Amino acid sequence: SAVISQKPSRDICQRGTSLTIQCQVDSQVTMMFWYRQQPGQSLTLIATANQGSEATYESGFVIDKFPISRPNLTFSTLTVSNMSPEDSSIYLCSVESTLQETQYFGPGTRLLVL
Amino acid sequence: KQEVTQIPAALSVPEGENLVLNCSFTDSAIYNLQWFRQDPGKGLTSLLLIQSSQREQTSGRLNASLDKSSGRSTLYIAASQPGDSATYLCAVSSNNFNKFYFGSGTKLNVKP
Numbered sequence: 001s002a003v004i005s006q007k008p009s010r011d012i013c014q015r016g017t018s019l020t021i022q023c024q025v026d027s028q029v030t031m032m033f034w035y036r037q038q039p040g041q042s043l044t045l046i047a048t049a050n051q052g053s054e055a056t057y058e059s060g061f062v063i064d065k066f067p068i069s070r071p072n073l074t075f076s077t078l079t080v081s082n083m084s085p086e087d088s089s090i091y092l093c094s095v096e097s098t099l100q101e102t103q104y105f106g107p108g109t110r111l112l113v114l
Numbered sequence: 115k116q117e118v119t120q121i122p123a124a125l126s127v128p129e130g131e132n133l134v135l136n137c138s139f140t141d142s143a144i145y146n147l148q149w150f151r152q153d154p155g156k157g158l159t160s161l162l163l164i165q166s167s168q169r170e171q172t173s174g175r176l177n178a179s180l181d182k183s184s185g186r187s188t189l190y191i192a193a194s195q196p197g198d199s200a201t202y203l204c205a206v207s208s209n210n211f212n213k214f215y216f217g218s219g220t221k222l223n224v225k226p
Contacts, residue, residue: 009155042118042203042216092157101165102148102207103214105158 002027002095004106012112013083020079021109023093028073030096033103034066037090046091049076083113116141120204120217127194128225135189135220137204142182149178149189150203152219158203162189194224 003026013019023032034046046066047055055068069077080087090110094103117140127133137147146165150158162171162178164187170179177190191198204217 004157040218042218043205043214044216045214094158101146102160102163104160105150107155107157110155 001097002029002104004093004095004104006091006093006106006109008109009107010110010112012114015084015113017083018079018081019083019111020077021091021093023076023078023106025074025095030073032070032076033094033096034068034076034078035092035094035105037092037108039088043092046078080111083111085113087111088113116144116206116208116215118204118206118215118217120202120220122220123218124221124223126223126225129194129196131194131224132190132192133194133222135191135202135204135222137187137189137217139185139187139206139215141208142185143208144182145207147178147180147187147204147206148214149176149187150205152201152203161202191222194222196224196226198222198224 005024007022032049035043036046037043045058046061047057049055049068049070051070051073065081067079090108092105092108094105119138121136144166148163149161151161152158164171164180175192180187201219201221203219205214207214
């Protein structure tokens with residue numbers, strides 16, 4: 001299995017500001033994923049990030065709001081831009097498993113926007 | 115679009131009880147189904163993975179079943195313990211394993 005770390009683990013931010021979340025994996029992976037989990041709701045996929053190409057966003061999510069970087073095979077960032085209280089969520093990154101049948105998840109970043 | 119529903123949303127049981135968590139999905143064309151455990155601040159831990167061709171998987175006190183035609187899965191936990199207290203998430207993947215659809219979870223509390 002892969003060991004995934006995320007920074008920060010939690011943050012409290014003011015509306016209108018931006019926060020960049022980092023995701024680091026202990027092995028090289030082709031595909032990384034970013035999810036959002038709003039309070040009391042299920043996980044929703046934001047985008048898929050492949051190294052060397054633009055991220056692919058799911059319906060309802062746009063690059064201007066959630067820009068993603070994927071500079072190498074072990075690292076990715078997700079920025080939550082121009083935040084509002086509705087962005088208060090847990091943000092999780094995940095990577096594909098080596099058997100390519102599931103995903104491994106990071107511990108999440110708990111974001112509160114005031 | 116695939117929709118995943120989990121019932122109940124919350125469950126509180128005394129230690130030692132056997133319990134069943136339910137998951138239903140609307141599109142039977144799935145790649146696999148997975149049960150996860152979510153602990154606060156610790157992300158998601160995979161418990162059981164059932165391929166679309168399988169009907170059940172077992173790991174220790176956990177047993178998960180899959181009835182693809184009816185769009186249902188159950189997670190059976192035997193002899194529950196306080197350490198089982200967590201949120202349990204069901205997720206199905208479409209024909210592309212990269213696309214997971216999650217239920218909203220069942221929050222389990224096992225009382226000593």
